[in-house]
Amino acid sequence: MKILVTGADGFTGRHFVEHAIAAGYDIQTLKSDLTNQKLLMNEVLDASPDLVVHLAAISFVGHTDPAAFYNVNVVGTTNLLDALTSLPRPPKKVLIASSANIYGNNNNSPIKEEELPSPVNHYATSKLSMECMAKVYLDRLPIFFTRPFNYIGPGQDTSFVVPKMVKHFANKAPFIELGNLDVEREFNDVSFVVEAYLSLLKNAEIGATYNICSGKAFALNRVLDILSEITGHEIRIEINPAFVRKKEIKSLFGSPAHLIACIGNLRQASLEETLLLMLDSQIDKRNNS
Numbered sequence: 001m002k003i004l005v006t007g008a009d010g011f012t013g014r015h016f017v018e019h020a021i022a023a024g025y026d027i028q029t030l031k032s033d034l035t036n037q038k039l040l041m042n043e044v045l046d047a048s049p050d051l052v053v054h055l056a057a058i059s060f061v062g063h064t065d066p067a068a069f070y071n072v073n074v075v076g077t078t079n080l081l082d083a084l085t086s087l088p089r090p091p092k093k094v095l096i097a098s099s100a101n102i103y104g105n106n107n108n109s110p111i112k113e114e115e116l117p118s119p120v121n122h123y124a125t126s127k128l129s130m131e132c133m134a135k136v137y138l139d140r141l142p143i144f145f146t147r148p149f150n151y152i153g154p155g156q157d158t159s160f161v162v163p164k165m166v167k168h169f170a171n172k173a174p175f176i177e178l179g180n181l182d183v184e185r186e187f188n189d190v191s192f193v194v195e196a197y198l199s200l201l202k203n204a205e206i207g208a209t210y211n212i213c214s215g216k217a218f219a220l221n222r223v224l225d226i227l228s229e230i231t232g233h234e235i236r237i238e239i240n241p242a243f244v245r246k247k248e249i250k251s252l253f254g255s256p257a258h259l260i261a262c263i264g265n266l267r268q269a270s271l272e273e274t275l276l277l278m279l280d281s282q283i284d285k286r287n288n289s
Contacts (some may be wrong), residue, residue, distance in 0.1 A: 003201075004049035004091075006030040006057030006080065010154045012097070014024035016053060016194040023198055030056070034076025037083075052094040053217050054080060058123070068125035071289035077130050081137045093142050095200050098160065100149040100211065100254055102128040110215045110255035111149070135207070144204040146197065149254050151276055153190030156157035162187060162223055166275065168235060169227040170282035175236035179243030184217040184251040189269040199263035213254030214268050226275055 007013040008029035008133040017027050025140055028047045032039040034056055055173060058072050077096065084091060088137065102125075103111050104118035134143055157165040161178065168176040194210050269277075 001050045002026045002028060002047070003051045003208060004028050004030060004044070004047045006034070006052075006054045010055060012190060012193065013154070014155060015054045015153065015190045016055065016197060018275050019191065019194045019198060025051075025108075034079055034155055035261045037079050040079050041083045044080070045086065048087060048089065049091050052080075052084065053197060053201070054094065054096045057097070057127075062247065066122045068234045070129065072124040073123075074129045074133055078133055081134060081141060081143075085137065086138050090141060092142065093204065093206075095197060095201060095204070096130070096134055096143055096145050097197075098131050099124060099127045099210075100147045100252060101249070102131070102147065103252065105249050107250070109217070109251055109253050110213075111211070111253070113209045113211055113258055121173060121245075131209075135174065136209050140159050142206045144200065144206060145209040145283075146195050146200065146212050147209060147254075149188065149214075149252065151186070151188040151190050151193045151212075152195050152239045154277050155276075156190070161220065163278065164183050165223060165227055166278045167282050169231045169233055170286065172231075172233050175238050177219070177240040177243065179236050179240065180245060180248045181220050181237070181239070182250070183248060184253065185273055186213055186216060186253045187214075187218055187223065187274070188214050189274045192266055194262065195266050196259065199266070203262050205262070208258075208262075210217040210259050210262065211254040211256060212259065213256050215253055215256050217251060217253035218271060223271070223275070226272055227279070230272070230276060230279060239257055277285045 003025050005013055005017060005027060008017050020027055032043045058069050098267050101123060102117040102119050103115055104120045106115055108115060119128050131145055152162045158164045158167050193212050
């Protein structure tokens with residue numbers, strides 16, 4: 001089975017490709033810019049995939065160009081779906097990765113897929129717009145959607161808060177500048193996410209949406225405590241007002257009931273295990289630089 005993966009060079013994409021190859025899939029990675037319709041069309045036609053996993057996106061909430069979210073996440077996805085509809089043989093499944101950020105400041109955690117979306121930033125709004133747009137293609141393509149809650153792992157960019165913390169502890173930094181600390185998030189392991197994606201490619205219902213979550217949330221202060229326990233390093237926390245988001249989602253964790261009903265229970269690494277892997281990766285990177 002041949003899987004076409006977009007965003008294969010990204011954090012999630014690299015882990016997905018590794019797991020998919022180990023599972024015996026033939027992987028083709030999309031090289032074209034999603035906003036270049038002609039090149040994208042030609043590459044998709046040449047690939048003629050059995051399955052598609054669409055991960056490419058601008059995913060950093062603090063990205064400084066609002067228009068880029070929509071150009072890539074909405075228009076770019078439209079271009080991809082247009083190309084897929086041109087295939088002489090349509091793929092068997094198309095996974096479109098959205099985001100749990102579309103739920104916004106929802107007080108009904110654990111959040112179910114049926115909850116009314118209420119995005120509070122351009123990233124989340126672009127992902128919700130992408131979902132709505134993609135449903136127009138359901139009469140032509142076997143699409144399903146995933147809404148992953150926060151996840152972490154080795155290789156994640158340090159523009160995200162947990163990898164930033166890990167880097168500071170790995171380097172024994174005396175202090176770290178952070179923003180909102182009174183937030184709770186799921187911090188699932190990226191391996192859990194990509195294994196869920198692989199299982200959904202076999203079992204997902206067309207048109208369905210699946211939260212990719214564990215239902216377990218941790219405060220950022222707990223992450224700091226674990227890193228301190230593992231490394232034996234004490235770090236001074238300084239709150240930088242520039243990092244404090246005005247519309248920060250306070251608590252965000254999901255209900256995995258729909259996911260479990262579809263694919264069963266997957267093994268989930270503990271937060272301590274994942275942070276230890278991330279620390280080891282940072283130390284190896286520093287030693288090899």
